[in-house]
Amino acid sequence: MEEQELSPEDARTLRFLRILVFVLTATMIAGMALLIVLFWLRFSGREAAPTEMLSLPQAFELPAGETPAAVTRAKEFWVVVADDGTVHFFAPEGGAPIRSLDAPE
Incomplete structure (x- = not known):
């Protein structure tokens, strides 16, 4: 099977899709890293600031x-x-x- 050359319009569209996939992948990786950091900070076992006790x-x-x-x-x-x-x-x-x-x- 012979390969066909891409038209300039198809090449631009393909380049745009590659960039779009790269940006979406980077966004997902950054989002997952942020979630991991937030969970680690929340559940790391460090003491929270003391809160005022409610006296009844x-x-x-x-x-x-x-x-x-x-x-x-x-x-x-x-x-x-x-x-x-x-x-x-x-x-x-x-x-x-x-x-x-x-x-x-």
Whole structure:
């Protein structure tokens, strides 16, 4: 079988495809190397910077018959949502609620 010569247009297209394949291959290799480095940095066992420990108050004094459904910490207070939807705001040290909001009807 004889080889046919490429037209100038086909040669340009072939050159473009070769460059495209090379660029895509280099991108994939760089991406895999980046993933490996990120995994190594994340799971290398080095200690992370110490984080501030969350200190819980001794007790929240909820009104009689209410059960907490959710507890959230804000910057300057605690929020406790009772199972009936009532929202209670507590000081950082706990104790009795400093403000309460009834559940919407």
